[in-house]
Amino acid sequence: MTKPATGGAVAHTPDGAASVMEEYHHALGNKDLDTICRITAPAFDGGMKECRTLTPMQFGMLSDDDFKKLKLTRVDRAKLQSKGPDKVVVPPGAIAPQIAMMAADPKTFTMAWRGGTWVVVD
Numbered sequence: 001m002t003k004p005a006t007g008g009a010v011a012h013t014p015d016g017a018a019s020v021m022e023e024y025h026h027a028l029g030n031k032d033l034d035t036i037c038r039i040t041a042p043a044f045d046g047g048m049k050e051c052r053t054l055t056p057m058q059f060g061m062l063s064d065d066d067f068k069k070l071k072l073t074r075v076d077r078a079k080l081q082s083k084g085p086d087k088v089v090v091p092p093g094a095i096a097p098q099i100a101m102m103a104a105d106p107k108t109f110t111m112a113w114r115g116g117t118w119v120v121v122d
Helices: 014-029 033-043 047-059 064-071 100-104
Strands: 087-090 109-114 117-120
Touching: 014 033, 014 064, 014 087, 014 109, 014 117, 033 047, 033 117
Parallel strands: none
Antiparallel strands: 087 109, 109 117
8 A cells, every 4th residue: 555645545445545535635635736736637637747737727716615615524434435346436416515606507526446546537
């Protein structure tokens, strides 16, 4: 297992995926581009480079209240959908609190186990 930026080991379980999803939202709330792209770059066609280019644009679309809510995000482990040992689906209803953008355009996240950690692939 590897250690995420926030410390601790990442478990190869749905709970580990939920912890990384929370880490992603907290990083978004803190405008922590390195952590965001470490977790989400696989979901971008252009990988890390595209993530580092597009994510700052997303920051501009969020309000101060959104940033505060993102720092408080929790994932309801009971709502996760395990799709085998290396894939977990995080439906929009598993993430709270919701920011306005997420409520208006609910997104289901697909996470995969790669390189000893969970990453967002879709």
